[in-house]
Amino acid sequence: MIATTQDTAARWESVIADLTVKANNYDNQASELSQQRDALTLDAELGQDGAARQLTKLLNDIAVKQSAASNARTALRQAQHRLEEARKAEAEIADRQRQAELSRLATVVIQHAAEFTDALRQAVKAGAALKLVIQNMLNRAGDGERPNLDRILQRGPFQRCAEFAGLNTFVEFQKYPGPRDQVVALEDELSVYLGKWLDNANGKE
Numbered sequence: 001m002i003a004t005t006q007d008t009a010a011r012w013e014s015v016i017a018d019l020t021v022k023a024n025n026y027d028n029q030a031s032e033l034s035q036q037r038d039a040l041t042l043d044a045e046l047g048q049d050g051a052a053r054q055l056t057k058l059l060n061d062i063a064v065k066q067s068a069a070s071n072a073r074t075a076l077r078q079a080q081h082r083l084e085e086a087r088k089a090e091a092e093i094a095d096r097q098r099q100a101e102l103s104r105l106a107t108v109v110i111q112h113a114a115e116f117t118d119a120l121r122q123a124v125k126a127g128a129a130l131k132l133v134i135q136n137m138l139n140r141a142g143d144g145e146r147p148n149l150d151r152i153l154q155r156g157p158f159q160r161c162a163e164f165a166g167l168n169t170f171v172e173f174q175k176y177p178g179p180r181d182q183v184v185a186l187e188d189e190l191s192v193y194l195g196k197w198l199d200n201a202n203g204k205e
Contacts, residue, residue, distance in 0.1 A: 007082070007086055008086055008090070009086040009087045012079055013083060016076060016083060019072050019075050019076040022068075022072045023069050026072060027065075029065045030065035030066050033065060036058055037055060037059060037062060040054055040058065041055065116170075127158060131152075131153055134149055134153055135153070145196075148193040149193070151193060152190055152194075157186055157189045158186065159176065160176050160189065161184070161189070163175060164185055165185075
C-alpha cells in the first residue's frame with residue numbers, strides 16, 4: 001500500500017486517481033507487448049534468427065507489466081477502502097462539530113428565553129405598579145376626572161401597547177380592530193388621559 005501521512009478523503013482520492021492511471025498504463029503496455037509477442041510467434045516457431053530470444057524477453061516483460069497492473073489494482077482496492085474510512089471519519093467529525101454548534105446556539109436560545117421571561121415579569125410588575133398609582137389618583141380625583149383614569153385600568157391600553165411593542169409576534173391575541181394610529185406606546189396613550197396633570201408641574205406624582 002502507498003504510504004501517506006495524511007489520512008484524509010482528499011488525500012485518498014488523489015492516491016486512487018494516481019493508482020488508476022498507473023494500472024491503466026501497465027495494462028496498455030502489456031497489451032502493446034502482447035501484440036509484439038503475437039507478431040513474433042510464427043518467426044520463433046520457424047526458428048528465425050533471434051526471434052525466440054526476443055519472444056522470451058517479451059513474455060517476461062508482459063509478465064512484469066501484468067504483475068505491476070495487478071499490484072496497482074490491489075493497492076487501488078485498498079485505497080478505496082481507506083477512502084471510505086476517511087470519509088466516514090470526516091463525516092463523524094463534521095457531525096460532532098455541527099452538534100457542538102447546535103449546542104452552543106441552544107444555550108443562547110435559553111439565555112434569550114430567560115431574558116424574554118424576565119422582561120415579561122418586569123412588564124407585569126410595572127403594569128401592577130402603574131395601576132396602583134392610577135388607583136391612588138382615583139381616590140383623589142373628582143367625578144369628572146375619573147372616567148379617563150378608569151380607562152387606564154382597562155386592558156385596552158395595555159393590549160395596544162403590547163401590539164405596538166411587537167408582542168403579538170410571540171403571543172397570540174386578537175389585533176386591535178381600530179385605527180392603526182391608536183396602536184401606540186403605553187406612555188403615549190396615557191399621556192392623553194393624564195395630559196391635564198402632566199401639563200401642571202405641581203400636579204405630578
